[in-house]
Amino acid sequence: MxxxxxxxxxxxxxxxxxxxxxxxxxxxxxxxxxxxxxxxxxxxRTVVFINTVERAGASIFDLMGKPTKARRYLFINRAMIYGGGTGFSLRTGVFPPGSTLKIVNEHYIRGAGGAGAYPARPLPGATAVVLDFPATLDNRNGYIFGGGGGGGDAYWPNVLHTGGGGGAGRPGGAGGGMYQVSTYGYGYPAAGSLDAGGAGGWYTAGWNGGAGGAPGSPGAASTNAPGAGGYSIEKNGNNLIFEGGNSPDRVKGNIL
Structure with a gap:
């Protein structure tokens, strides 16, 4: 600029x-x-990076070429950024001392959904944005959604075990599994979609698994507890200044 x-x-x-x-x-x-x-x-002097490409598990510091000089840094996001295998969708990285960082989000930043329960325990939704450095955030034209938690499982000892649905997010959480030693009718748990958790598994005898959570929300409980909702932003003790867009329709999930 x-x-x-x-x-x-x-x-x-x-x-x-x-x-x-x-x-x-x-x-x-x-x-x-x-x-x-x-x-x-x-x-x-301001260094600007405008993101127009869908990315998973991205680092602003890396995208800006791992700078070594104190500058004003401006990151503008205009494409989907979503969860990878990293546990976050976007993180700032650590900039040189004396620098400032501003993030302007004009699209979606979505955390991954947590998997539904059974045979493993339900997973929490993943975090959308992780701060490793103080930042100013303008989210007036964007959305920051943590992932939904996986649904809890239902258990009838030695007879039925019903998995929970996957949490909402990108990618959506996987549905859990099923186990039975009976002749009851059943349906498998569903994976989560972008904005809705998947339905839990079911048996005609009852003992239904919990549904996965909506973006940033926990899954539904059944016999056992569900996974927690993912954070929209983890500050890690860093200062965050919201310039706009910090409303429930644009930010889903707690800010930690």
């Missing part, structure tokens, strides 16, 4: 400023002007 100067014909991009140091010329990182009240910053 360059600075502009006012000319007779309108505004024009300014020439990138350089400064003379003892070891040669260097590009300036910040431009000041002298006013009656003192020096004021009128331009500061």
């Amino acid at each position: 360059n600075f502009h100067v006012k000319l007779d014909g309108g505004y024009r991009p300014g020439v990138m400023p350089y400064v003379k140091l003892a070891d040669g010329w260097r590009e300036g990182a910040e431009l000041f002007i002298k006013t009656e009240s003192g020096w004021r910053t009128v331009w500061r």
